[in-house]
Amino acid sequence: MRQILAAAAGLVVLAASGCSAPTPPRSAVPPATPTGPATLPAPTGAHPVGTTALYLKDTSRPDPWNLDADARELKVTLWYPTEQRDGQRAPYMTPKESELLLKGTGITGAPYDTLSKTRTDAIKDAEPAGRKLPLVVLSPGFTRPVSTLTSLAEDLAGRGYVVAGIDHTYESYATTFPDGRVAECLACDSDTDPGFGTGTAQGRAADVSFVLDRLPSKWDGSGVIDRSRIAMVGQSIGGAAALATMVQDPRVRAGIDLDGTTYARIPKSGFSRPFLFIGSPQHVPGGNDNSWDRDWKLLTGWKRWLVLSGADHQTFTDVALLAGALGVTPPYGVLPAARATEITRTYVAAFLDQHLKSRRQPLLDKPSSRYPEVEFCPASCGRS
Template sequence: MTRSLTAVLLLLAASACSTPAAPRSDPAASPSVSVTPGTPTTLPAPTGEHAVGTSVLYLKDTSRPDPWNLDVSVRELKVTLWYPTRQKGGQRAPYMTAKESELLLKGGRIAGVPYDVLSKTRTNAVRDAEPEGRKLPLVVLSPGFTKPVSTLTSLAEELASRGYLVAGIDHPYESYATTLADGTVAECLACDSDRDPGFGPRVTQIRSADVSFVLDSLGKWPVDRARIAMVGQSIGGASAVAAMVTDSRIRAAINMDGTTYARIPKGGFTKPVMFMGSPGHVPGGGDASWDRDWKLLTGWKRWIMLTGSEHASFTDTPLMAATLGVKPVYGVLTGARGSELTRTYVAAFLDQHLKSQRQPLLGKPSSRYPEVTFCPATCGQS
């Protein structure tokens, strides 16, 4: 079975908390590829100087019940850490389990390939490798609604290779599948509430509390507490802004294509923020929340739009195109190019604001990345 890239991305990215955009027709056509459904995907190699290790933590917040599962008296979180390591050899970490792959594909209504195919994705991080040991700037990652944080693995591996400790949070019962410490798989209990009034603000509030608890719980890891940022996609991007507003430890945030819900103080907000969006997130476009918030950001800020991108272009999903039997579509970024743009601009933002390394790339358009447009100046005035 062959399906279009746009259709598959919209299925896998579908969320009540986002505004997916239609593809633009101005970019060059995606190159033709030989599609072999079911062939495992290999994630792009990180470009930093460090080898990458990864470990999983299971944390229990006994101060609050789970907000979605009324039969659970504590909030349990799965946190995947990626970090620099000197260990280059060893077993590569799994991308996700076979059961998680099955539930994710079923939830996205993707058929025609083996349900365990995403579990065979080849990663670059060594499982349970020893961290380098020095204190590192920390980046918290939060995925889109219904998605596991593994869908941001290529970004996490890239950042770890550049010297960051990355903490990716799986928010149980908000994803199609989260494997917990005892081996049970938490499915998406929140999925039957995503059209309820106030759902978006509720999710960002829950995730903000999750993030603060994770920051409280990383005492044994080499975190530079003065250098913490958060990055998220879709509702995870909205949660990045919300968490930074409520938790003073977070110095900077990136929202990748997520409608924002947490209100920014009317008097202004001075912490660095970057919006990275698809064509639906332009000034005066389909999502008024970015227009509203842009006016209240009084510190360093950037708003960039990726021509040809879709809602899922900031995740690993487009990299799975051949695996899922997807036919390239004119005007839509290839998975490899979307990943390159995302990793490049996210890393530049973090290098500038957590490492104090000035990044000219963030100051003006680049001929190397013509798909990137700086808003509001060159894509409509808000």
């Protein structure tokens, strides 16, 4: 269910969590003094990053949220390595998308177009470079556009991955289509409905499978993709969708859930493809969310369960990086934004390098003195 951090804590949540906490009432975030446009951390890989957007229509099924639509329309943002170092930087989002997102989350301390001025590192419509690159699908949290995972997407592209971020239409505050239409959130008040999590995760799994079907024919640069090496990473309900997709679609070889309650029904015989849980302390064994305890027992292949001390639900997104530009202050005790981004990028990339590039990563075998915030579960985490 949607979880909006209390305004008293001072940190705006740019989306709903898709987790199991009850939904508190909405309230406006107290205005503060914005620090100016935000700049995302530069990608750490060796390659410059390009980006482009695709618009796909699935005529085989109606839209699950819009009863007037007889087809499911999706926006897919691609990030990828390029040799081009100069060119127009891609906008973080459009002014209208920024306005709808800030209004939806109750932010009043910054101009509504603030997020459209956020500086990214990806060059718009640059030519892709490389060959036989692994593909990573990204799925965001509920009410959030995939742009709120841009810092992670750009970093993976710079490391030699093609990243396909899916905007699940009508599940975020704004999705803009090529003809100028802006699809607003029709699902935002549905997260307390019975079966919401299970249905949403299954719907997103269908979105992902459709994108994988169509990507080769719809993107001119798709020749750089190695279709035998595909993984999925999701935050919140997007993390739930990663597991749900893997259960349904064998093309996805490995998956990561970033702090999301899971809903997929795993076969009792077990599930053997590699999977990584990374979450906040609510996901320690016996914590507020028991879905990881349940699923851990059924994961029979390579698996890790990591908890970040000092993290909250938005640690794994761009939210904290944007807080200053929006005139809000992260709550006490949360990992600093730069550190949270570094840890998320590092462990996600290590998992993908090991399972899509066959590069063994000792970082994933045991706790690291370089990242003492990361606890390995279920053996010892949450007991210090």
